[in-house]
Amino acid sequence: xxxxxxxxxxxxxxxxxxxxxxxxxxxxxxxxxxxxxxxxxxxxxxxxxxxxxxxxxxxxxxxxxxxxxxxxxxxxxxxxxxxxxxxxxxxxxxxxxxxxxxxxxxxxxxxx
Amino acid sequence: xxxxxxxxxxxxxxxxxxxxxxxxxxxxxxxxxxxxxxxxxxxxxxxxxxxxxxxxxxxxxxxxxxxxxxxxxxxxxxxxxxxxxxxxxxxxxxxxxxxxxxxxxxxxxxxx
Numbered sequence: 001x002x003x004x005x006x007x008x009x010x011x012x013x014x015x016x017x018x019x020x021x022x023x024x025x026x027x028x029x030x031x032x033x034x035x036x037x038x039x040x041x042x043x044x045x046x047x048x049x050x051x052x053x054x055x056x057x058x059x060x061x062x063x064x065x066x067x068x069x070x071x072x073x074x075x076x077x078x079x080x081x082x083x084x085x086x087x088x089x090x091x092x093x094x095x096x097x098x099x100x101x102x103x104x105x106x107x108x109x110x111x112x
Numbered sequence: 113x114x115x116x117x118x119x120x121x122x123x124x125x126x127x128x129x130x131x132x133x134x135x136x137x138x139x140x141x142x143x144x145x146x147x148x149x150x151x152x153x154x155x156x157x158x159x160x161x162x163x164x165x166x167x168x169x170x171x172x173x174x175x176x177x178x179x180x181x182x183x184x185x186x187x188x189x190x191x192x193x194x195x196x197x198x199x200x201x202x203x204x205x206x207x208x209x210x211x212x213x214x215x216x217x218x219x220x221x222x223x224x
Contacts, residue, residue, distance in 0.1 A: 033212070042114070042199060043154065043214040058211055090153055101144070103153035 002027045004104035006091050012110045013081060021076045021107050023091030031094045032074040033058070033101075034066065036087040043090070049074055081111040113137055115202045117215035124190050124222045132218045134200030135182040143176050143183040144201040144212065147194075154199060157185075190222045 004025045013019055025032065033048035035058075045058030049068040063085055065077040074093075078085060088108050094101035115136045122130055134143060142161045146154040160176035160183060171188040187194055197217045204213075 035214075040216065042216040043201070045212055045214075048211065056211070059213060100156045100159075102156070105153055 002102070004091055004093050004102050006104040006107050008107060009105065010108050012112065014112050015082055016080050019078050019081060021089060021109070023074045023076065023104060024072050025093040025102070026072065027093060027095070027102065028071065029093035029095040030071070032068065033092045034064070034074070034076050035090045035092065036060065037090060038087050046076070083111045085109065086111045114213055115200055115215040117200055117218050119218060120216070121219040122221070124220070126192060126222055126224055127189050130187045130190060130220060132185040132187075132198050132220070133182060134184070134202070134215055136202050136204070138181065138204045140178065140181055140202050140204060142203040145174055145183075145185050146199045146201065147196045148199065149196040187220070192222050192224065195220055195222045
């Protein structure tokens with residue numbers, strides 16, 4: 001089954017404790033992206049990647065890092081999370097952006 | 113800059129029609145439309161590329177007016193399953209990379 005998976009689905013952490021949210025797709029898509037969704041602000045793109053070792057900033061990249069060492073994986077790293085990064089995070093993949101984008105189920109992150 | 117969606121919310125009776133608009137202050141290369149149901153990930157509906165095309169998907173269609181820098185999503189003879197929040201995502205220029213900027217969303221409720 002074609003899918004985008006994210007882990008964990010829910011996470012509560014404390015300020016400053018490094019964390020990684022994993023994203024994996026099994027569709028051999030070149031394009032992957034991370035979004036955060038906040039009430040009243042809609043979906044905002046954090047980072048995207050056009051292919052392995054190719055990443056670029058989206059609208060709100062501050063405080064986040066990504067890596068694309070393999071085509072299927074695109075982890076989101078928060079080196080020192082802060083409460084303003086409490087949000088619902090979605091990973092998406094597509095091939096290329098002019099084709100359908102598939103979203104993962106989302107990761108709800110709370111930073112205390 | 114985030115595209116502006118209107119209306120912010122709309123309530124329909126089953127069988128009624130609705131139009132959701134998406135306007136950008138910048139020239140657009142493409143417009144994407146998604147629907148998100150409560151607690152779920154966004155689901156891709158369609159993409160429209162520069163060229164003023166109109167696309168259809170069952171009873172949901174969309175148009176893209178390049179000159180006016182806007183797109184409209186048309187929902188015809190609405191069904192209960194159409195309820196959800198609709199987002200447009202805009203890509204301003206192919207040469208600007210593949211950064212996708214989403215509007216704030218339009219909440220649609222279809223009542224029996």
